[in-house]
Amino acid sequence: MFVWSPAGGWWGQPKTWKRNTVIVGIGIAATMAFVFKKSAELERRTLYPRVWIPSMIWAKQFKDDSDPNFQPPKSL
Numbered sequence: 001m002f003v004w005s006p007a008g009g010w011w012g013q014p015k016t017w018k019r020n021t022v023i024v025g026i027g028i029a030a031t032m033a034f035v036f037k038k039s040a041e042l043e044r045r046t047l048y049p050r051v052w053i054p055s056m057i058w059a060k061q062f063k064d065d066s067d068p069n070f071q072p073p074k075s076l
């Protein structure tokens with residue numbers, strides 16, 4: 001009797017499991033880096049955050065002063 005599954009069946013231990021794991025890990029890391037980069041490029045806020053948020057580090061909107069209406073609230 002033969003059982004096929006994407007995980008390899010009952011006793012699936014391919015000889016190249018370490019290499020396959022590294023390849024998949026690199027693929028996931030590259031995909032996540034692309035998604036993060038694209039998300040940071042497209043991020044725009046209409047209101048200045050009331051508290052510090054991590055995206056203030058990489059968002060272009062916080063680094064340039066091109067929009068005079070996008071300022072920290074004076075009541076903090």
